[in-house]
Amino acid sequence: MAQSAAGRTLAGKIEQLFDVVRRPDGAAFTNEEVAHACREATGETFSTTYLWQLRTGKRDNPTKRHLEALAQFFQVPPAYFFDDEQSEKLAEELALLGALRDAGVRAIALRAVTLSPDGQAVIRDMVDAIARREGDRTSGRND
Structure with missing residues (x-):
């Protein structure tokens, strides 16, 4: 970190x-x-x-x-x-x-700007879930 x-x-x-x-x-x-x-x-x-x-x-x-x-x-x-x-x-x-x-991050951010606050919250939740899942994978945990 x-x-x-x-x-x-x-x-x-x-x-x-x-x-x-x-x-x-x-x-x-x-x-x-x-x-x-x-x-x-x-x-x-x-x-x-x-x-x-x-x-x-x-x-x-x-x-x-x-x-x-x-x-x-x-x-x-x-x-x-x-x-x-x-x-x-x-x-x-x-x-x-x-x-x-990073072009990929920029493209996601630009698309997310047009979403409603609820839509942005869903995207944040999805990103958090994916980050946790990838963190588990790199730490050797496979749930």
């Missing part, structure tokens, strides 16, 4: 942004692309190596301006880095965005 945003390190929060927020072609941003954009935004030094150190946890005390530049680049509020409650909410939204990159 994924660790909550509140319990994650700064490096984990930054890594989640790289994992979920993508270029229009679906490819992940590189450290160089992000560092360059952050240099442009702050006018301060923001090297590729420094960003790599933040992502890997080798450095964990960036300036507020650096975090604001990262937030601006990834289009999240700066509170993602500072406020555990806000970070948790955003982590859930980012996880949803990541799941929606």
Whole structure:
């Protein structure tokens, strides 16, 4: 199970942004692309190596301006880095965005949007039942 945003390190929060927020072609941003954009935004030094150190946890005390530049680049509020409650909410939204990159998940979600609340409840129940069944199968239980 994924660790909550509140319990994650700064490096984990930054890594989640790289994992979920993508270029229009679906490819992940590189450290160089992000560092360059952050240099442009702050006018301060923001090297590729420094960003790599933040992502890997080798450095964990960036300036507020650096975090604001990262937030601006990834289009999240700066509170993602500072406020555990806000970070948790955003982590859930980012996880949803990541799941929606899968074409099959996206197609199901788009179809479900047009259903009535009762229809959506039926779909949720079906997904829960299938997930339990598949979980039982992978854990070796065959009821």
